Amino acid sequence: MERLLRVRRPEGGALRTLVTPDGVPLHVEVPSLGERAVAFAIDFGITSVAAWLLLVAAIFLAWVGAGGGAGAFVFLAFLVRNAYFVAFELGWAGVTPGKRAIGLRVIDRHGGALSAGAVVARNLTREVETFFPLGMVVGSESWVLAPWEIVPVAAWLLLTSALPLCNRDRLRAGDLIGGTMVIADPKTVLLEELVADRRTFTFTTEMLERYGILELQVLEDVLRRSDAFAPQPLLVEIAEKIRRKIRRPEPVAPRDAYVFLRDFYAAQREFLELRKHLGDERADKHYAERARPSR
Amino acid sequence: MTGARRETPPFQSVRFRREREQSWLELEALIEQVRTDGIGSLSAEQLEAFPLLHRAALSSLSVARAIALDRALIAYLDSLALRSFLAFYAPPADRLGAPRRFLAETFPRTVRALRVHVALALAALILGIVAGYVLTSGDEHRWFEALVPAGLAGDRGPASSREELLQGEIEAPVPQNALSAMATSLFSHNTLIALLAFGLGLLAGVPAILLTVYQGMALGAFVELHVRRGLGLEFAGWVGIHGVTELLALVLFAAAGLRLGELLVFPTESSRADAFALHGPAAAKVAVGAVGMLAVAAVLEGYFRQAVQSTDARLAIALLSLIAWSAYFAFAGRRAER
Numbered sequence: 001m002e003r004l005l006r007v008r009r010p011e012g013g014a015l016r017t018l019v020t021p022d023g024v025p026l027h028v029e030v031p032s033l034g035e036r037a038v039a040f041a042i043d044f045g046i047t048s049v050a051a052w053l054l055l056v057a058a059i060f061l062a063w064v065g066a067g068g069g070a071g072a073f074v075f076l077a078f079l080v081r082n083a084y085f086v087a088f089e090l091g092w093a094g095v096t097p098g099k100r101a102i103g104l105r106v107i108d109r110h111g112g113a114l115s116a117g118a119v120v121a122r123n124l125t126r127e128v129e130t131f132f133p134l135g136m137v138v139g140s141e142s143w144v145l146a147p148w149e150i151v152p153v154a155a156w157l158l159l160t161s162a163l164p165l166c167n168r169d170r171l172r173a174g175d176l177i178g179g180t181m182v183i184a185d186p187k188t189v190l191l192e193e194l195v196a197d198r199r200t201f202t203f204t205t206e207m208l209e210r211y212g213i214l215e216l217q218v219l220e221d222v223l224r225r226s227d228a229f230a231p232q233p234l235l236v237e238i239a240e241k242i243r244r245k246i247r248r249p250e251p252v253a254p255r256d257a258y259v260f261l262r263d264f265y266a267a268q269r270e271f272l273e274l275r276k277h278l279g280d281e282r283a284d285k286h287y288a289e290r291a292r293p294s295r
Numbered sequence: 296m297t298g299a300r301r302e303t304p305p306f307q308s309v310r311f312r313r314e315r316e317q318s319w320l321e322l323e324a325l326i327e328q329v330r331t332d333g334i335g336s337l338s339a340e341q342l343e344a345f346p347l348l349h350r351a352a353l354s355s356l357s358v359a360r361a362i363a364l365d366r367a368l369i370a371y372l373d374s375l376a377l378r379s380f381l382a383f384y385a386p387p388a389d390r391l392g393a394p395r396r397f398l399a400e401t402f403p404r405t406v407r408a409l410r411v412h413v414a415l416a417l418a419a420l421i422l423g424i425v426a427g428y429v430l431t432s433g434d435e436h437r438w439f440e441a442l443v444p445a446g447l448a449g450d451r452g453p454a455s456s457r458e459e460l461l462q463g464e465i466e467a468p469v470p471q472n473a474l475s476a477m478a479t480s481l482f483s484h485n486t487l488i489a490l491l492a493f494g495l496g497l498l499a500g501v502p503a504i505l506l507t508v509y510q511g512m513a514l515g516a517f518v519e520l521h522v523r524r525g526l527g528l529e530f531a532g533w534v535g536i537h538g539v540t541e542l543l544a545l546v547l548f549a550a551a552g553l554r555l556g557e558l559l560v561f562p563t564e565s566s567r568a569d570a571f572a573l574h575g576p577a578a579a580k581v582a583v584g585a586v587g588m589l590a591v592a593a594v595l596e597g598y599f600r601q602a603v604q605s606t607d608a609r610l611a612i613a614l615l616s617l618i619a620w621s622a623y624f625a626f627a628g629r630r631a632e633r
Contacts, residue, residue: 018377021384024353026377093381105381109572113384116393117401121579124586167568177555177579179572186374186381188323190316191367195309198300217366224367269364270306277307277362 016169016183020111028107029184030170035102036182042098047084051077078127085123090116095185109169109181118178125174129160194223194265200256201263207246208271214284216272219265226258235261308363315355319372322348322379329382349379400628402584405577407624409550412557416549419504420542423511424518431519442516451517457524465529466604489541489589493548493555493582500556507549514542532606535613537596543620544588551581588620 017025054076088096094106094114106122108114164170169181219238226232239257242264252260275282283290305313325345328336337345356372363369406413430438435453443452450463492503514534521530555571555578562570595612603609 020353020376020380022350022353024357024376026356026380027373028377107381108384111380111384115576117397117576117580117583120583121576124583125579171568176568176571177575179576186377188371188374188378190319190371193309193312194365195305197302197305199303200300202301213364216364220366266303269308273306273308273362273364276364 039098039102122174122178212282212284403627412550419507423508424515427512427515489548503552532609541592544585547585551578554578
């Protein structure tokens with residue numbers, strides 16, 4: 001389990017542990033910053049278009065003169081953006097359309113329910129940590145800046161934009177203050193059982209003493225990615241390697257490679273699960289060296 | 296070697312999966328239904344089954360971690376338990392109750408809890424106003440320009456006469472359209488300073504205090520400019536009608552920023568992240584409420600200030616808003632507290 005926490009998944013994200021109120025540790029995947037940025041870009045695009053349409057409607061209904069357009073747009077975008085993020089993250093349990101497209105979700109970092117306060121806090125802080133400084137930089141003459149104000153703003157921009165890079169959970173300031181984090185939305189696929197009821201090959205205990213859990217799970221990955229009928233030189237090669245390692249005298253016919261590996265997997269797993277049950281957990285093939293006290 | 300296929304009795308983890316698999320799939324279907332149609336779509340039987348299936352999945356996960364070496368199985372149960380947990384602990388459905396409770400109880404109560412920070416921020420603001428006034432009264436040309444950014448001052452300055460101030464500022468006509476006016480005032484210099492004061496609290500709270508003092512100094516310089524031209528009361532009405540609300544919001548932002556800075560320098564928990572997670576939301580709630588106050592100030596400034604032209608009426612509104620906010624923060628939500 002300890003190793004699982006440190007493993008980086010090939011799909012990208014790193015794993016973190018979240019303890020539920022029932023006391024069961026669950027593993028959540030921290031998405032990459034790229035995924036976060038794309039999700040945000042989608043949401044930002046949607047809200048900007050919505051604010052722009054509202055502005056057109058407002059001008060059409062003569063609420064706003066043509067001259068006041070820029071100011072009113074900033075105002076409408078602010079309203080639309082905040083209403084959008086808060087409403088979706090509350091209504092859809094931590095998911096906005098952009099996050100849904102990428103497969104992200106906001107959760108309470110300590111395993112509780114996501115509260116309305118936390119959602120509002122993390123979104124309001126987004127306003128403070130991103131848009132206001134951005135607005136100041138983009139239109140600095142209209143923001144009436146005293147020269148010395150630029151220094152803290154620049155420092156702030158640097159700090160907040162670097163914050164998600166500086167912590168392993170990729171928290172931005174809003175997550176820190178709201179007590180939330182963004183995770184990859186879990187997908188559940190129950191893959192089929194690899195252990196068949198009818199087996200062709202049998203193995204002696206001595207043959208099963210050679211490998212540990214790590215090798216077993218590598219073999220599991222290989223089997224799940226292969227299929228029984230296509231001829232696969234890789235399977236033949238692995239089968240031959242295992243046959244030699246466990247000192248099995250009879251050769252394995254190339255067309256039997258898959259069945260051999262599957263039956264070996266079943267026998268090895270049964271054996272290692274029994275050893276684990278008896279208090280002898282064999283992490284990998286070097287278990288014997290570790291068990292012996294070094295002199 | 297092929298041909299002879301023997302029946303082998305399934306071992307423990309295989310039997311375990313066969314026995315429990317059905318309940319996992321049932322739970323998965325329930326979660327999917329909650330995700331697409333909401334928890335309200337579950338029938339009475341399903342509602343009864345959900346917590347049982349949820350617990351069963353959590354226990355399956357614990358068992359699987361103990362007895363099974365099938366990585367795909369453990370990964371499946373891990374994510375099933377997580378999805379079930381997320382569906383189970385979804386945000387409460389009562390969406391209208393939350394803002395009402397926030398205004399009636401949470402916001403004033405949180406502000407009361409931060410009263411020391413509020414007092415400090417208020418002291419910083421008053422200090423700034425006094426310092427700005429005193430400095431400007433010493434040498435108006437030098438200090439007004441030093442303290443007030445050119446964009447904020449506009450045409451106003453040491454060169455302005457009493458008549459220019461009266462016509463261009465105090466008695467300026469009603470704006471052409473209310474929405475733009477409110478937008479401009481909500482996104483004015485002061486709001487930016489207020490939000491900065493909160494955000495910069497993350498840098499140990501010092502900038503929050505500095506910004507508040509500085510903001511007070513600019514205001515003090517303006518006060519001096521008008522008092523010298525015999526417009527003290529008129530300016531008090533002109534600025535106070537929305538300024539009471541806006542400055543109070545600035546003080547609350549700074550107080551919340553100070554709280555964040557305090558958590559950074561003196562974390563109450565074992566780690567700063569934990570301290571933020573535990574006490575940060577309170578500071579954020581104050582800031583959320585203060586944004587609401589800024590919106591109120593924007594309406595007062597963008598619309599009412601020009602609609603109400605008499606200085607007496609402006610002063611009355613300013614005083615009323617001061618009394619109303621004080622009473623709100625002093626008394627609202629007290630009963631529920633006990």
